[in-house]
Amino acid sequence: MEKKVALITGGTSGIGFAIAEKLAQQGINIIIISSSYESLDSAVIRLSVYDVSVTKIYGDLSEGVNIPDIIKRVLASTDRLDFFVNNAGLAKFASIESYKPEDFDALFDFNVKVPFLFIQAFVPLLRMSKGSIVNISTYWSHKMIKGRHSSLYSASRGAMVSMIKALANELSEEDIRINAVAPGSTQTETFINWKSSLSDDALDEFEKELKNSYPIARLGEPFEIANAVFFLLSDQANWITGQILNVDGGFTIR
Template structure:
């Protein structure tokens, strides 16, 4: 039997990639959805395909990177539904550059979307989450605990470390009200966007080297699939995880153990 029937999940960045996979996993488990993303056309395509699961799918076209958009999004969510059982903070941005070449504006952009927006959405939707004794799932990254000279990540890693710390702190604060807060730290996930931006432009030789380096970096020898991270998110939102809060689940193929 599906584990999320009768619940409503709000998912940011839910129109494509990892966010869409999470939405699909939730809908498969019977959850109604509110998807928040920038592109109305992508949202409409997602709504049409996800509705095939027999659940209600509503969409909000907003750019959460805009100041004030998080508050607007929360108001519009509560105008669409009288319950929020799960908030999935998935929308984020990443810029990798050396310290000397990272501008204050770039850092502020990541800090805003990766940390401030999840905080503000959780704050605004807290009364509904408390009523439903719901949960928050923050999508973070293994970059919170790693870095390297090949891809300098000080600013991005700082924002991911911040969301991990906030996840644990909120778990302690909100636990007495019945709201659980967890995070998922994916490794590299082979989304369509990753394929378009990184794999397609490569030559055959570059792809061969890319696959070799992937095998060396990951004990399981490959990148992850979006559905594998999505399954973890659906589990954390379900009654099966009723005694799980404050955890950052590594769904990363194992580089953390090396």
């Protein structure tokens, strides 16, 4: 039987790589996009232990001018697409007075416009496969943290959530499902680097805060996010669309 095909943006590290690995373990051919040739090569090597094809596509998703060309190269690389995982995202935290006008465009372009243009371009293939889409969102669309200012970032993620619900309403007519996973703080390379930049006092404070705010008092692991993404993509979730699944150790219920 012909293998299914999944496209993952930012599939070279952190949550995106864990998703690529989970799908490769299920025998699904993988296409990954990232903005570094080096990290693409490294991801391809790490995924080569699985019996699937891995296609790497270089592209910087923060540059709007690149998007039509990236889409063209994805479409040239496959005539089949079963799953699209929009994982890569841009975060910037600042106060209302510190955000700059260009931050508005950068956050909305990366977190809303790019996913929109990708989904629009991939609908014909997803229609043929009765495919499924998962966007990686974040709790910042619906839960705020005292002292951490996020108006523009949260607005861009909120826009993505509204788009997912509207697209679920529309694309169900095509037998395409679309959902989101909203991770809590997850131990990706980026997160680990951020933690290692903290002073001892700040790290102690962080650990204390973690225990207070997460009912399951630890950070998430990338594979735990990937498990939820796989569930939503799979036939096991055939009656689920337009949903935002919080995978966050209970963070958002406290």
